Amino acid sequence: MANITAALVKELREITGAGMMDCKKALAATEGDMDKAVDFLREKGLAGAQKKAGRIAAEGVVDTKITANGKKGVIVEVNAETDFVAKNEKFRTYVAEVAAQAIDSAATALEGFMDEKWVLDPTMTVGEKLSSMISIIGENMHIRRYEVVKEENGFVESYIHAGGKIGVLLDVESDVVNEEVKEMAKNVCMQVAALKPLYVSDAEISADFIEKEKEILKAQIMNDPKESSKPEKVINGMIEGRIKKELKDICLMDQIYVKAEDGKQSVKAYIDSVAKAQGAKIAVKKFVRFETGEGLEKKNENFAEEVAKQMAGM
Secondary structure, eight states, X not given: OOOOOHHHHHHHHHHHOOOHHXXXXXXXXXXXXXXXXXXXXHHTTOSTTTTTTTSOOOEEEEEEEEOTTSXXXXXXXXXXXXXXXXXXXXXXXXXXHHHHHHHTOXXXXXXXXXXXXXXXXXXXXXXXXXXXXXXXXOSOOEEEEEEEEXXXXXEEEEEXXXXXXXXXXXXXXXXXXXXXXXXXXXXHHHHHHHHOOSBSSGGGSXXXXXXXXXXXXXXXXXXXXXXXXXXXXXXXXXXXXXXXXXXXXXXXXXXXXXXXXXXXXXXXXXXXXXXHHHTOOEEEEEEEXXXXXXXXXXXXXXXXXXXXXXXXXX
C-alpha cells in the first residue's frame, strides 16, 4: 500500500481545491497516483472548486437550531465570497442543513465534523457535500465554525440579527420556563448581539487579566504629565474607577440593559426583576455570539465588478 504523506495530500488539495479528507481518500484509493487521484475527485464532483479554492470567503450566514424540547442548541457560521450569494435561498437552505447536521454531531472538532456522513445523503461526507455545493453555487465556501450548547435545568434560547449577520445562543438555567421567561432570554440575546460582551460576569475574569489591565492603565497615567503628578492614592482610585468602567462594558450582567426605561437598569437587575415577577430562579450561564466574517479579510469588490469579471471570463 502506498505511503500517503501529508505533503501529497497538501499538493492534491492545492490542485483540486477539494477537502483534506477527500484528498486523503482519493490518494488511498489510487495508491498515491496524483493524476488518478485528480480524476477520482473529478468523477465524484469534488474537484469542481479548484479555481475557487484561493478566493477569500468572508461573507456568509450565521444560523442557529434549537431542539424541540429547548434543551440543546447549535450555532454555525458558513462563509461564501459575496453578500449576493449569502442572500441566495439555496445557500441559506444549505446553512440550515449544516446546523441540523451539527446539532447531533459526535465530532469534537471541525476536522472530524467534515469527515462525518452527511445525514441527508449518507453516500457522501459533510466535506463532500460542501464541495458539491461549491460547484453548484459557483463560489468558494467554508463551514467556518459551530458550537453546541446544552442546558438540562432550563433551556437554550437563540437570536438571529440582520438576516444572519449576527447570531447568539444563550444558556439559561431556570426552574420556570414560560413565555415571560423566554421573552426575557430573547431580550438578553439581543443585548449580546448589540453590545458584544466578552463575559457573562466578572467572576469569569482572571486575576491576571485584571492586574495586566491595571498595569496598562497605570502606565497611561504615568505618561500623562497632568495625571502623573497626582498623589498615589488618587492615581490608584483612578485606576480602580477605570477598571470598573471597563468591566461594565465587557461583562453582560453589568451592562446597562438596552431596553431600560430609565437608562440605568443593568442586565442583571432586569433578569432579577423577571425572576421575581415569575417566582423563578434564573441564571444566565453562558452565551455564544458569532458575527459573520469577524476576523477574516474581506474583498473590497462590488457586485457589478464581480459580474463584469465573470462576463470577461466567458
